[in-house]
Amino acid sequence: MAQMNMLHAINEALSIEMEKNQSMIVFGEDVGHFGGVFRATSGLQEKFGKERCFNTPLTEQGIAGFANGYAAAGLTAVAEIQFADYIFPAFDQIVNESAKFRYRSGNQFDVGGLTFRTPYGGGIAGGHYHSQSPEAYFTQTPGLKVVVPRNPEQAKGLLLAAMRDPNPVVFFEPKRLYRASVGEVPEGDYEIELGKAEVVKQGTDITVLAWGAQMEIVENACKKAEKEGISCEIIDLRSLAPWDVDTVAASVKKTGRLLINHEAPLTGGFAGEIAATIQQECFLYLESPISRVCGLDTPYPLIHEKEYMPDEHKTYEAIKASVGF
Amino acid sequence: MSNATTNNDTVHRVSFLDKASLHIPTLRILQADGTTYEQAVLPNIDQELANKIYDTCVFTRVLDERMLGAQRQGRISFYMTCTGEEAAVIGSAAALDDGDVILAQYREHAALRYRGFPTEQFMNQMFSNEKDFGKGRQMPIHYGSQELNYQTISSPLATQIPQATGVAYGLKLQGKRNVAVCYFGEGAASEGDFHAGLNMAAVLKSPTIFFCRNNGYAISTPTEEQYAGNGIASRGVGYGMHTIRVDGNDMLAVLAATQQARAYALEHNGPVLIEAMSYRLGAHSSSDDPSGYRSKEEEAKWQQHDPVKRFKLWMINKGWLDEATDAELHEKYREEVLSAVKTAEKLPAPHIDEIIEDVFDKPTPALKKQLSELKEHINKYPNAYPKSAGRI
Numbered sequence: 001m002a003q004m005n006m007l008h009a010i011n012e013a014l015s016i017e018m019e020k021n022q023s024m025i026v027f028g029e030d031v032g033h034f035g036g037v038f039r040a041t042s043g044l045q046e047k048f049g050k051e052r053c054f055n056t057p058l059t060e061q062g063i064a065g066f067a068n069g070y071a072a073a074g075l076t077a078v079a080e081i082q083f084a085d086y087i088f089p090a091f092d093q094i095v096n097e098s099a100k101f102r103y104r105s106g107n108q109f110d111v112g113g114l115t116f117r118t119p120y121g122g123g124i125a126g127g128h129y130h131s132q133s134p135e136a137y138f139t140q141t142p143g144l145k146v147v148v149p150r151n152p153e154q155a156k157g158l159l160l161a162a163m164r165d166p167n168p169v170v171f172f173e174p175k176r177l178y179r180a181s182v183g184e185v186p187e188g189d190y191e192i193e194l195g196k197a198e199v200v201k202q203g204t205d206i207t208v209l210a211w212g213a214q215m216e217i218v219e220n221a222c223k224k225a226e227k228e229g230i231s232c233e234i235i236d237l238r239s240l241a242p243w244d245v246d247t248v249a250a251s252v253k254k255t256g257r258l259l260i261n262h263e264a265p266l267t268g269g270f271a272g273e274i275a276a277t278i279q280q281e282c283f284l285y286l287e288s289p290i291s292r293v294c295g296l297d298t299p300y301p302l303i304h305e306k307e308y309m310p311d312e313h314k315t316y317e318a319i320k321a322s323v324g325f
Numbered sequence: 326m327s328n329a330t331t332n333n334d335t336v337h338r339v340s341f342l343d344k345a346s347l348h349i350p351t352l353r354i355l356q357a358d359g360t361t362y363e364q365a366v367l368p369n370i371d372q373e374l375a376n377k378i379y380d381t382c383v384f385t386r387v388l389d390e391r392m393l394g395a396q397r398q399g400r401i402s403f404y405m406t407c408t409g410e411e412a413a414v415i416g417s418a419a420a421l422d423d424g425d426v427i428l429a430q431y432r433e434h435a436a437l438r439y440r441g442f443p444t445e446q447f448m449n450q451m452f453s454n455e456k457d458f459g460k461g462r463q464m465p466i467h468y469g470s471q472e473l474n475y476q477t478i479s480s481p482l483a484t485q486i487p488q489a490t491g492v493a494y495g496l497k498l499q500g501k502r503n504v505a506v507c508y509f510g511e512g513a514a515s516e517g518d519f520h521a522g523l524n525m526a527a528v529l530k531s532p533t534i535f536f537c538r539n540n541g542y543a544i545s546t547p548t549e550e551q552y553a554g555n556g557i558a559s560r561g562v563g564y565g566m567h568t569i570r571v572d573g574n575d576m577l578a579v580l581a582a583t584q585q586a587r588a589y590a591l592e593h594n595g596p597v598l599i600e601a602m603s604y605r606l607g608a609h610s611s612s613d614d615p616s617g618y619r620s621k622e623e624e625a626k627w628q629q630h631d632p633v634k635r636f637k638l639w640m641i642n643k644g645w646l647d648e649a650t651d652a653e654l655h656e657k658y659r660e661e662v663l664s665a666v667k668t669a670e671k672l673p674a675p676h677i678d679e680i681i682e683d684v685f686d687k688p689t690p691a692l693k694k695q696l697s698e699l700k701e702h703i704n705k706y707p708n709a710y711p712k713s714a715g716r717i
Contacts, residue, residue: 303462
C-alpha cells in the first residue's frame with residue numbers, strides 16, 4: 001500500500017488500464033502534455049504517446065460525440081470534461097446518444113467502453129460555474145451509470161471498474177478532495193464493484209447516507225452525534241445509478257431512521273429518489289420521517305458558499321432532530 | 326443552375342480547395358516604432374480619443390498587475406489579466422457607440438473600463454462585497470453593468486456568441502442604430518455555440534460584430550491543437566459573413582477595422598467577423614502556470630510586440646504624450662487601485678437575505694422557508710458562518 005492523493009490514484013488507474021487495453025484513449029481539454037487543469041492525466045502522453053492521450057479543441061459536445069463514435073467502434077474511450085459545470089453542452093450526446101446507443105439499436109451497437117470523468121462539487125470558492133453537482137440530471141437517464149468516489153482508494157478501484165464496465169459511465173470526481181484527500185491505496189490492479197454501496201461504519205440509531213466529498217462532512221457530523229450517545233451507521237452510496245437499494249434498506253430496517261446528504265439543491269435532487277424508494281421498502285420500520293440535508297434551491301453562490309452547503313453543523317442538527325422525533 | 330450552389334464554375338476533373346486557397350491578409354497600420362505604414366489609411370481618431378484609449382490601457386495594465394498581486398497575497402481568490410490584448414479589446418471598444426451592447430467572454434474588462442466602469446466597482450465585484458452589482462454570486466472578474474450596456478460575464482465558454490446574435494436582432498427590430506459586439510477567444514470558437522451563433526447571425530441578418538481575440542492559447546492548448554484551418558477568419562467567410570483579420574497588437578488597425586465593421590453592420594443589417602491576431606502575455610488565469618507548456622523565449626518574443634508600448638510610441642510621435650505625463654498616469658492609477666482595494670475589502674458581504682433573491686423574480690415559498698431555517702441555524706452556529714452571523 002502506498003500513500004497518495006486522489007489525483008495520483010486516478011492517474012494510476014488510467015495508466016494501468018492504458019497499459020492493459022491498447023485501444024484505450026484519454027482525451028479532453030488540456031489533458032495532453034499539460035496533464036489536465038488538475039493534473040489527473042499527468043505523464044500519460046509521455047508514456048503512451050500523443051495518439052492515445054491528447055488535447056481536444058474546446059468543445060464538450062465534440063468531445064462527447066467523438067467519444068461516442070470511438071466507443072461505438074468497440075474501443076475504449078475516457079473523456080475528461082474539465083468541470084462538471086461544463087458538461088451541459090455535451091448533454092445531448094451523453095443523454096440521447098451514449099445512454100441510448102444499445103437500446104435503440106437492439107444491441108447491435110453500444111458505447112460500453114466509454115467513461116466520462118469530470119470534477120464536480122463546491123468548497124473551492126468557485127461560484128456558479130465551478131461548483132455544481134449535476135449528478136441528478138444523469139441519474140434520471142436510463143442507460144447511464146453514475147459513480148462518485150470518496151477517497152483515493154475508492155477512486156482508483158471504482159475508476160478501473162468503470163472503464164471496464166460494458167456500459168457508459170459518468171464518473172464524478174470530488175475536486176475539493178483531489179489534493180486534500182490522502183490515503184492508503186492498494187498497489188497494482190483492483191476493482192470496486194459498481195452498483196454496490198459500502199457500510200463505512202456500523203451503528204444502530206440512524207443511517208446516514210452520502211457520497212463523494214460529502215462523506216467527510218457526514219462522518220464529522222456523526223462523530224459529534226456519537227458524543228451525545230447517538231449511534232450512526234454511515235453508508236457511502238458510491239454508485240448512484242444503479243444504486244444499492246438492498247444495502248440501504250437493510251441498514252434502515254436495522255436503525256429505523258435515514259438521513260440523506262448531498263451538495264446539489266434539495267428539490268429534484270437524488271435524495272428525493274432514495275427517500276421515496278426507502279419509504280416504500282421500509283415503511284413499517286421507520287421511526288421518523290426520512291430527512292434530507294442538501295444544498296439550497298439556489299444556484300451555487302460564491303460569497304455565501306458556507307451558508308449554502310449541507311455542512312456538518314446542519315447534518316448534526318438533522319441527526320438530532322431525526323433521533324428526537 | 327440549381328440554387329443548391331452559388332458557384333457558376335464547373336470543372337471536369339477532381340479539384341479540391343484547401344486553406345491556402347483562401348488568402349486572408351492582415352490589416353496593419355502601426356509599426357513597432359510607433360510610426361504608421363506609408364500606405365496606411367488611418368482610423369478616425371483625434372487627440373481626445375487617443376488619450377481616452379491610452380488612459381484605459383494604463384488603467385488596465387495597473388489593475389492587472391495590482392490585482393494579480395492581490396490574488397497572490399490571498400486577498401482575492403482568482404484573477405485573469407488582459408495583458409497583451411489591450412489593443413484588441415480597447416481598440417475595438419473605442420469604435421463603438423455607448424448604446425452598442427457588449428457581450429464579453431471574461432478577459433475584456435478593458436472594454437468595460439473604456440465605457441466608464443469606476444475603479445471602485447471593479448473592486449466591489451472582485452471582493453464580493455455588498456456593493457457588488459452581482460451580489461457576490463460569481464467569481465472575481467465576472468463583471469456586468471446594465472447602465473453601461475455590458476452584459477454580465479458567464480463562465481461557460483461561447484454561450485454569449487449566439488446570445489449576441491439575438492441581442493443584435495432585437496436592436497434591429499426595435500429600429501435602434503446600434504449593434505451587439507461579442508468577444509471570444511479562438512478556443513471558444515471551437516464550441517458548438519460559436520457555429521450556431523455565426524450561422525444564425527448571417528442567415529437572419531443580425532447586426533453583430535463577432536470579435537475573436539486569437540491570442541495563441543486556450544489555457545495550455547496552442548492554436549495548432551485548436552484548429553487546423555485558416556484561423557477563425559476563414560469561418561466567417563464560410564458562414565457568408567463580412568470578415569477581416571487584423572493585427573491585434575495594433576491599436577489603430579483594430580480601431581479602423583471595428584469602425585468600419587460597425588458602419589457596415591448598421592448599413593447592411595449584417596454581421597461582421599473580426600479576427601485579431603494577438604498573444605496572451607500572461608497566464609490563462611491566476612490558477613495557471615504557463616511555464617509548463619510554453620517557453621520563456623516565446624513569451625519574450627511577444628513582449629516585443631507589446632500593444633501598449635506601440636501605441637504609446639505613436640502618441641509620443643504625435644506629440645500627444647510625453648514620458649513624464651505617462652509616469653504620472655501610472656502613478657495616479659497605482660494609488661487609485663490600491664486605495665480602492667483597501668476600501669472594498671473592508672466592506673461586508675451581501676446580506677444573507679440576498680441568497681434567495683433573483684433565483685426567480687420573487688422568492689418562492691420553498692426558498693423563503695429555506696432561508697428562514699438557514700437563519701435560525703446560523704444563529705445557533707455563528708462561528709461557522711462569519712459572513713452572515715451577527716447581521717441577521
